[in-house]
Amino acid sequence: MEQSWKQAKAVFAAALGPPLAWLVVFFVAPMAIVWAYSFGHNAGLTQIAITGTFQNYARAIEPLYLMIFLKSAWVAGLTTVLCLVLGFPVALAITFASDKAKTWLLLLVMLPFWTNLLIRTYALIAVLRTEGYVNMSLEWLWKGGGTLAALAGLKPFEPFQPLELLHNNFAVVLGLVYVHLPFMVLPLYSALDRLDKSLLEASLDLGAGHLRTLFKVVVPLALPGIASGVLITFIPALGAYLTPDLLGGPDSQMIANVIERQFKRANDWPFGAAMSFVLMYLTFIAIAVQGLLAKRTPEGRA
Amino acid sequence: MAKKSPPGPLEYLRRWPMRAWLAAVFVFLYAPLIALMAFSFNDSRRNIVWKGFTLKYYDKLFHDSALLEAFANSLTIAAVSTVISLALGAMAALALWRFRFVGKTALDGAMALPIVVPEICMGVAMLVFFARVMPWPQGLPWPLDLGAIIIAHVSFSFPFVAVVVRARMASFNREMEEAARDLGAGEFRTIRDVILPHMAPSLVAGALLAFTLSLDDFVITFFTAGPDTVTFPVKVYSMVRFSVTPEVNAASTVLIVLTVLLTAAALKLQGNAAATAGHGGDGK
Numbered sequence: 001m002e003q004s005w006k007q008a009k010a011v012f013a014a015a016l017g018p019p020l021a022w023l024v025v026f027f028v029a030p031m032a033i034v035w036a037y038s039f040g041h042n043a044g045l046t047q048i049a050i051t052g053t054f055q056n057y058a059r060a061i062e063p064l065y066l067m068i069f070l071k072s073a074w075v076a077g078l079t080t081v082l083c084l085v086l087g088f089p090v091a092l093a094i095t096f097a098s099d100k101a102k103t104w105l106l107l108l109v110m111l112p113f114w115t116n117l118l119i120r121t122y123a124l125i126a127v128l129r130t131e132g133y134v135n136m137s138l139e140w141l142w143k144g145g146g147t148l149a150a151l152a153g154l155k156p157f158e159p160f161q162p163l164e165l166l167h168n169n170f171a172v173v174l175g176l177v178y179v180h181l182p183f184m185v186l187p188l189y190s191a192l193d194r195l196d197k198s199l200l201e202a203s204l205d206l207g208a209g210h211l212r213t214l215f216k217v218v219v220p221l222a223l224p225g226i227a228s229g230v231l232i233t234f235i236p237a238l239g240a241y242l243t244p245d246l247l248g249g250p251d252s253q254m255i256a257n258v259i260e261r262q263f264k265r266a267n268d269w270p271f272g273a274a275m276s277f278v279l280m281y282l283t284f285i286a287i288a289v290q291g292l293l294a295k296r297t298p299e300g301r302a
Numbered sequence: 303m304a305k306k307s308p309p310g311p312l313e314y315l316r317r318w319p320m321r322a323w324l325a326a327v328f329v330f331l332y333a334p335l336i337a338l339m340a341f342s343f344n345d346s347r348r349n350i351v352w353k354g355f356t357l358k359y360y361d362k363l364f365h366d367s368a369l370l371e372a373f374a375n376s377l378t379i380a381a382v383s384t385v386i387s388l389a390l391g392a393m394a395a396l397a398l399w400r401f402r403f404v405g406k407t408a409l410d411g412a413m414a415l416p417i418v419v420p421e422i423c424m425g426v427a428m429l430v431f432f433a434r435v436m437p438w439p440q441g442l443p444w445p446l447d448l449g450a451i452i453i454a455h456v457s458f459s460f461p462f463v464a465v466v467v468r469a470r471m472a473s474f475n476r477e478m479e480e481a482a483r484d485l486g487a488g489e490f491r492t493i494r495d496v497i498l499p500h501m502a503p504s505l506v507a508g509a510l511l512a513f514t515l516s517l518d519d520f521v522i523t524f525f526t527a528g529p530d531t532v533t534f535p536v537k538v539y540s541m542v543r544f545s546v547t548p549e550v551n552a553a554s555t556v557l558i559v560l561t562v563l564l565t566a567a568a569l570k571l572q573g574n575a576a577a578t579a580g581h582g583g584d585g586k
Contacts, residue, residue, distance in 0.1 A: 004403075005402065005403040012397060016393070027427075030427035030430060037430065087327075114561050114564075117535075118539060119335075121542075123335050123338040123554070126337065127333075127334045127337065236421070239420025242520060242521065246543075256420070280419060280420065
């Protein structure tokens, strides 16, 4: 049983004091200031007058910015779905692998997760850019095909046109999937691993096929885990800054890029503050929805 | 195939479509990284056609004082913020595990905030905080000039440590603590000789997590750092913005190797629990 704090006040204060103080001074206070700024307006170059105005929030839902919110949600949603589709079979295979294979596969999933985000994004740039590996391979194949065609007496191919793979929305979604796939696989795996395997065997014995077992038995039982995987992927994807910044084009801005611009270049802190709190509220809504879903399922303790 | 038994109904890993899928996913995850590392040894600026093996970009790297400084900054920040995070995280976990008090649920929620809040929001909060409330003095001698970044890093990593340590403490038998007390150990002695040894594996896992989180962080550092303090990710970012060069490849390779070594060391130290413990708490 937990002890009441009154029984050992000195220990309680010594243990809780420092972390609590740190959290309040270096996390809650900065957040609270941003929150206060979101109700203010620029008064002079470095002065912000907090007047309790809601005009920053009103501006955040103007069509221009509303579209960016919707687009970010759409990109993050697409990323999450793609990660789920790609990652589910991986998680399933890991769950039913032998112990030794399991260790190695988990390690393989985790290593990219530990690798620096910037480096992984940079690696993708090298793959996708106009002189990147994909385009070079295609060009090589194209030339080879052209040579073959010339040998066969056909008219030579047109000069190779490199594909525009970088600086567009495709690159952003690809980059987000690349970065967040391990986020999805690990919670899926931990949910599937806890599954009672005899239920699957029973379903297969009773004549259901693999796909039917998957959708009627595995998915409903693993739903809390799937929900937490979706959440863990969706939240960082929604607030992604680096991926759209480096891989995206002028039309692939996401919320985080708009916020960054308000603070670093446009110098409109109150509006940036409002935008970042809208993003926070969206995050909290996503967490609340997941919490509700987890409660509704009978075994829901993800 | 006659000699091998056919795959059992649940041995998904032995079915070829599953294997092909797995292989494709791992190629997707690893091919860009492996290409990046391979081309850091390529003797050509164009970075595409293989022209032969060279170490000249590594040589360049080790003579590039700006990059080296950034690297040293990153390692210092990671080391210091890991130590502070470990202390704060373990204290918080101990308090939350041992005591019942008014507002515990609220504190639990507040501790989870730095984990779930989008990086960009925390980044701007730190920017505002260090610009308006607690301006970090300019021109301090190294490593004091890194203070603001270290503070920001501790703020987002110590709750992770707390989650990992607390998960570990759940398996602690409280009677051991009582036994220690009955046998005459004081508070401090009990914590040092009974609780800390039980915590140890989670402290290693937490340290690894905090260190990697700090080394990995770009967004929050980008907002916190003054114009004079550059960390490795911030430096790479400014290099990447301009072009893809073999120097960046070489620098990235060094960091990837470092990450792999750190992970391997942590796994060796205490079995697989380290890596999975870190992820068990992740994102909750």
